Amino acid sequence: MSLLGYIRGEQPGYFKTIAVQRAEGVGGLGEYLTEYALEHGVLPGRRAVFRNVLVPRSTGPTGESEVDVLLLHETGIYVFESKNYGGWIFGSAEQRQWTQVLEHGHKERFYNPVLQNRAHVRALAARLALPEDAFRSYIVFSERCELRKVPDDTDAFLICRRQNLLKVLRKDIKARGRRFADEEFDRLSARIGELHEASTDEAKAVHVEQAQRVLAGEVCPRCGGEVVRRKGRYGEFYGCSNYPRCTFTRKV
Template sequence: MIAWIVFLFVLVIISKMLVDKAKYEKSTYKKETQFSYWKVKRDKGLNGEYLTVNEIDQLKGFHKVLVNVYLPKARGGGTTEIDIVLLHESGIYSIESKNYSGWIFGNEEYKNWTQTLPNGKKQVFYNPIKQNRTHINALKRQLKELDGGFFKSIIVFSERCELKKIVLTSTDSKVIKRKRLRHVIYNEGTRVLSGSQILSIYKQLKEYSNVAHDVKVAHIAEVKKRQR
């Protein structure tokens, strides 16, 4: 009897996994990254991006998505990596994905924010608003012909965390949990980009999401060097 129950339990788990994998294989995230299902499932950061893109896929209105976009910096060489770029009728969104758990504390003016885990352990991470401003500026340099007001910054945290105390001193960035993403975009309202513009911008930026492996390696090395 116990063996039969265990067998059924394993069968249910495998069935759910196969359904989940089939869903992933058809996703925009897989199309854009070509990452394997297992690579994304094992990597917390990539899985957070995948879940965020899934939210975007449910948006109404014409849109295109790019993932892991490596744009050149203004000075000193190197690249800055944007997790997700959403090209929507209401604007161009630079989305920074933070697939964190625990309590999140942050102030727009501070260099670092804090993640407090249930066991009391604290982790410090670079202010994602400042991080995303770098991304926005890189996008503006690449898309000089567009009005600066078209570019919007959104920081998306996991549903597994609680935004305990986030202090914002300006209105140019949104800090939200993943399930509010579509609501925030819908509230932007005004249509500023046509379908043809979106396709043209997508084509222009796509080359920066299909970068060579050595570009990615150099970017990671640069990030680690800054963190020392």
């Protein structure tokens, strides 16, 4: 965490950070720091920051998409996915799994955050009746990691570490013209506010449970159907109960 960040008011004080870390665990801390920077940092233009928004969607493994942090700005909607990982990070835009290499070469895999946040943007675009180019996807990694091989930024997404977030965002905002007039900004703010209000702890618990069932292999990651054991010409396999509409399969 940079000292300059503290001075500019972009990072919360040490004790507040520790309190949040205790209360929410390390994952929640990343989201909190991103949100804090967006709310307190020096940024031009009209803005509103939302955190933890469940966006209902019609396709996908769970009934909704969970957005960590969202910045509604007069130049567009910036959607943030925070990753509080350490180690070296490797991945490409289309690869399903990215790799985190820890000390002694220990490797962990995690779902491609570019694809993860693209799903968030799609759900939001459908819900808010906006084209996808009104959105910017930001993947924000912690200061503790090193981005060894990640895709270059595009018009749709951008990858950075948290210490550079505001610098990158200011430049991005400057390059994009004003998109939402006051009336449209108010409409979007009210609509996102409603989604946030509906994102109760109960709704989130249901979402998390469903997401865990996807991870456990009980629910189809493509459509949310039940995964069932089947017998085929070449032996047994797991397949989606929505076959032939969904052709997801997995080895036994």
